[in-house]
Amino acid sequence: DAGVIQSPRHEVTEMGQEVTLRCKPISGHDYLFWYRQTMMRGLELLIYFNNNVPIDDSGMPEDRFSAKMPNASFSTLKIQPSEPRDSAVYFCASSPASTGELFFGEGSRLTVL
Amino acid sequence: KQEVTQIPAALSVPEGENLVLNCSFTDSAIYNLQWFRQDPGKGLTSLLLIQSSQREQTSGRLNASLDKSSGRSTLYIAASQPGDSATYLCAVNPYNNNDMRFGAGTRLTVKP
Numbered sequence: 001d002a003g004v005i006q007s008p009r010h011e012v013t014e015m016g017q018e019v020t021l022r023c024k025p026i027s028g029h030d031y032l033f034w035y036r037q038t039m040m041r042g043l044e045l046l047i048y049f050n051n052n053v054p055i056d057d058s059g060m061p062e063d064r065f066s067a068k069m070p071n072a073s074f075s076t077l078k079i080q081p082s083e084p085r086d087s088a089v090y091f092c093a094s095s096p097a098s099t100g101e102l103f104f105g106e107g108s109r110l111t112v113l
Numbered sequence: 114k115q116e117v118t119q120i121p122a123a124l125s126v127p128e129g130e131n132l133v134l135n136c137s138f139t140d141s142a143i144y145n146l147q148w149f150r151q152d153p154g155k156g157l158t159s160l161l162l163i164q165s166s167q168r169e170q171t172s173g174r175l176n177a178s179l180d181k182s183s184g185r186s187t188l189y190i191a192a193s194q195p196g197d198s199a200t201y202l203c204a205v206n207p208y209n210n211n212d213m214r215f216g217a218g219t220r221l222t223v224k225p
Contacts, residue, residue, distance in 0.1 A: 004156075033213075042215060042216075042217050042218075043202070043215040045212050045213065048212075056212065059212075091156060091157070093157075099145075099162065099164075100144060100145050100162075100206055101145075101147065101159060101162045102147060102157075102159065102204070102213060103159060104149075104156040104157040104158070104159075105156055106155060106156040107155075107156050109154075
C-alpha cells in the first residue's frame, strides 16, 4: 500500500481565500484523523471519522474549518476564509480498528499571507 | 484530561551510544501507546505500538516499554547512529481510536 496520501504538499495563499486539503487513507482503515502541527501548540487533533462518519470535531478551531469524508478513500479539510494564524502543517492519518496503530501522511504545509 | 510529557526536550549523543527517551502520562487508563519518529519537513513514522496489555515491544535496535501504573514509557535505542537523528514523539490513546494525545517530542542528534 502507498500509505496515507495528502495533497497538496505545499500551499501558499492570501488571507481570505478558500483552502482545500485532500487525503486518501490507507485502504481498509476504519478511522481517519486530521491533525494540525505548529511550533507553539504541537500536534492537535482537529476531527476524526469512523467509517466515513464524523465522530468528534471538538478540535476544529472555528466555523471557518470544515471536513468531509464522502467515501472510504477520500477526505477533505476546508478552510474558508483562511487567515494568517491558520498557517501550519496539516496532517491526515488513518488507523485500523483492529490495532489502533496510527499512520500519518507527509502533511500539507499551509502558509496564509 | 490526559497530559503527555517527554523529557528531555533535546538530546545530543555521540555515535554508538545507547540512549533512553522518556514519556510520562497522567492517566493510566490507556488503550495503547505509540512511538513515532519525525524527520524535518516530514510526516510521523510509526516506530512501535504497545497495547495496554503489553509491557514492551522490540523492533531492531529499538525497544519500548510501558508501565501503566506509574504512567511511564521509555524508548531505548541501542548503538545509536547519525541516521537516528530526528524528533521522537510518544502518543497515548485513552480509548481505541479516540483523541490520541501527543507529547512535544525529544529532538535527538547523534554526532558522527
